Amino acid sequence: MFMKEMSYTERPRERLQQKGVSSLSNIELLAIILETGSKTESVVDLANKVITQFLELSEMRNVTLQELTQINGIGIAKAAKVLAAIEFSKRIGQQKVVECPVIRGPQDGANLVMKEMRYLSQEHFHCVFLSTRNKLLHRETIFIGSLNSSVVHPREIFKQAMRYSAASIMCFHNHPSGDASPSHQDVAVTKRLKKVGELIGIPLIDHIIIGNNTFTSLKQEGYF
Incomplete structure (x- = not known):
C-alpha cells in the first residue's frame, strides 16, 4: 500500500x-x-x-x-x-544533564549574571524565569538601552514568563558607570512590573541592579 x-x-x-x-x-x-x-x-x-x-x-x-x-x-x-x-x-x-540552579535570594541572582553584565557598555534588562521551587527555567535579555518605562514594557516580560510557565521572575539591569545605586526611573519601572506581576499571578521577586562587582537588590533595600 x-x-x-x-x-x-x-x-x-x-x-x-x-x-x-x-x-x-x-x-x-x-x-x-x-x-x-x-x-x-x-x-x-x-x-x-x-x-x-x-x-x-x-x-x-x-x-x-x-x-x-x-x-x-x-x-x-x-x-x-x-x-x-x-x-x-x-x-x-x-550531553551531560546540567542541574538547574536554584535562585534563593539576591546573592544567588547576582552570582548568576555578574560576570556577563558587569562590563556591558550599554544598559541591558535581563530576566530570570523561575519555577515554583525557584529553579531556573529560562533566562533572557529582553531590552537593551537606557532604562525607562516606555522601553521596559511588562507585556514582553510576562509574555516570556507565561511561555515558560514561570511561577515568578527576577529582573536585572546593569549600570555601565559601575554604580549600582537605583535611580527614580529604576524604582518606577520596578513598581510597574510588581503591579502587573501581582495582577497576573507571576510575582516579581526582585529587581537587581548590577554595578562593577557590586549589586543592589531593590527588594532588599525596601523600594517595593
Whole structure:
C-alpha cells in the first residue's frame, strides 16, 4: 500500500500530529525521516525493509553510508538523512544533564549574571524565569538601552514568563558607570512590573541592579 492509499489516520506524519511522536513504531519513525518511498514501495515499506536488515535496532548506531546505499531504494540523499538522525541522537545522549540552579535570594541572582553584565557598555534588562521551587527555567535579555518605562514594557516580560510557565521572575539591569545605586526611573519601572506581576499571578521577586562587582537588590533595600 502506497502512502496516498493509506487512510489519513494511518499515515506516520498525521499520526504523530494526532497522537504524539511516542505513539509511533520504529518503522513509522524511520518513514518520517526517509520522507518518500521508491517507485515500487511506499515509504513505510521501505522503512520496514531498512530496519529488517538489522537483528537489533541498536546495530543501526554504527551503520555506514555504503551499507545503507546497498539497500534497494536507498540513495545518497535518504542514507544521509538516516545517518544525520543517528548522529544527532548520539550527540543528545552524550550531553551531560546540567542541574538547574536554584535562585534563593539576591546573592544567588547576582552570582548568576555578574560576570556577563558587569562590563556591558550599554544598559541591558535581563530576566530570570523561575519555577515554583525557584529553579531556573529560562533566562533572557529582553531590552537593551537606557532604562525607562516606555522601553521596559511588562507585556514582553510576562509574555516570556507565561511561555515558560514561570511561577515568578527576577529582573536585572546593569549600570555601565559601575554604580549600582537605583535611580527614580529604576524604582518606577520596578513598581510597574510588581503591579502587573501581582495582577497576573507571576510575582516579581526582585529587581537587581548590577554595578562593577557590586549589586543592589531593590527588594532588599525596601523600594517595593
